Amino acid sequence: MKKMLVCISTLGAGGAEKSLVNFVNEYKNKYNISILVFSEKNNYYAKFLNDIPIDYIVKKETPLIIEKIINKFVKYIPAKLLNKIVTSKSAFRNENFDIEFAYLEGRSTKIISGSRNKKSAKYAYIHCDFLKNWHSINRFLSYKSEYNSYKRFNRVISVSPEQKKSFLHVFPKLDVNVIPNFINKEEILLKGNEKLNSDNDRYFCSVGRLEKVKNFNLLIEAFHNFRKKNPDYKLYILGEGSQYSSLLTHIKKLREEDNIRLLGFKKNPYKYIKNSIGLIQSSRSESFSYVLAEANILGVPTLSTKTQGSSYMGKYFDVIEVEHNVDGLVEGMVKLLDKKVFNAQFIINNEAKKNFDMLFKGVLGNYE
Numbered sequence: 001m002k003k004m005l006v007c008i009s010t011l012g013a014g015g016a017e018k019s020l021v022n023f024v025n026e027y028k029n030k031y032n033i034s035i036l037v038f039s040e041k042n043n044y045y046a047k048f049l050n051d052i053p054i055d056y057i058v059k060k061e062t063p064l065i066i067e068k069i070i071n072k073f074v075k076y077i078p079a080k081l082l083n084k085i086v087t088s089k090s091a092f093r094n095e096n097f098d099i100e101f102a103y104l105e106g107r108s109t110k111i112i113s114g115s116r117n118k119k120s121a122k123y124a125y126i127h128c129d130f131l132k133n134w135h136s137i138n139r140f141l142s143y144k145s146e147y148n149s150y151k152r153f154n155r156v157i158s159v160s161p162e163q164k165k166s167f168l169h170v171f172p173k174l175d176v177n178v179i180p181n182f183i184n185k186e187e188i189l190l191k192g193n194e195k196l197n198s199d200n201d202r203y204f205c206s207v208g209r210l211e212k213v214k215n216f217n218l219l220i221e222a223f224h225n226f227r228k229k230n231p232d233y234k235l236y237i238l239g240e241g242s243q244y245s246s247l248l249t250h251i252k253k254l255r256e257e258d259n260i261r262l263l264g265f266k267k268n269p270y271k272y273i274k275n276s277i278g279l280i281q282s283s284r285s286e287s288f289s290y291v292l293a294e295a296n297i298l299g300v301p302t303l304s305t306k307t308q309g310s311s312y313m314g315k316y317f318d319v320i321e322v323e324h325n326v327d328g329l330v331e332g333m334v335k336l337l338d339k340k341v342f343n344a345q346f347i348i349n350n351e352a353k354k355n356f357d358m359l360f361k362g363v364l365g366n367y368e
Contacts, residue, residue, distance in 0.1 A: 083114030210241030222329035301339035
């Protein structure tokens, strides 16, 4: 079998990391896959990859101050030198890979773009909105440096057509394919059926990292206004992140402690989604909107502020899309109360499989 190296920043509990697990499960019997991860500190999804070789650049025991220094200096190290440093210390240093796959923008893209393996096919998978949430520039010394990194790939892969447009607006004249993330439908349905020990609340659910890009402050304000005419409902927010304290302060200021609950990270968010009235996403930016697809699989109606991801998901099922303001979200919540989900044709995985197969065969010919 052909050998594939996949590089990603962490195996933390994010959408790109979840997508990687699903991708590996789809292709591990067709390729010898190895995974190179920048940091071992946040590796929730590693336990789902026990049968795959994984090596970490920054080990779990590395002192935090050393990791911060390494993160800071990645920006100043040229791609080829960074790759040389990383591979010289990697458990995979003697491997000759047929495919080198940067699974996320930023550090992994920089590392793979510096590869000296002239025989490998190189791909970069992007997962952010480059017009609203272009965070990867922080890993490069300049715009030109990041642009040159992308030029070294055989193909850039985006997760949605709108994301492709945003990427090409920033980095024009590059070859970009649109291939959606894989979604584990069977796991979602299985975990969604687990029993939820609740207080029989009628609640809306929102899932995501507690970071500014997810815009939970807007959702909290909107739900507070919604309850003025609909006092019998609650809001559950699942996730953890740097904004926990500020969000809790906001909730207390509105005197909504009994009605808006920050439940933290949940290993099984699906049972919370399944038992909710509707799933709400209030993000400033989403490229794929994993959680909207998961809610639809569970038969739960969805509401989202307008993003690249919500627009793309509308291709497969009905999403209530609203503007990024309080009034829009309040109106959307009212619509959710009467919204029903019909059995949409869920073909995202079929499209992903077909397009990845065509991409890989176009370069390698066959799997074997």
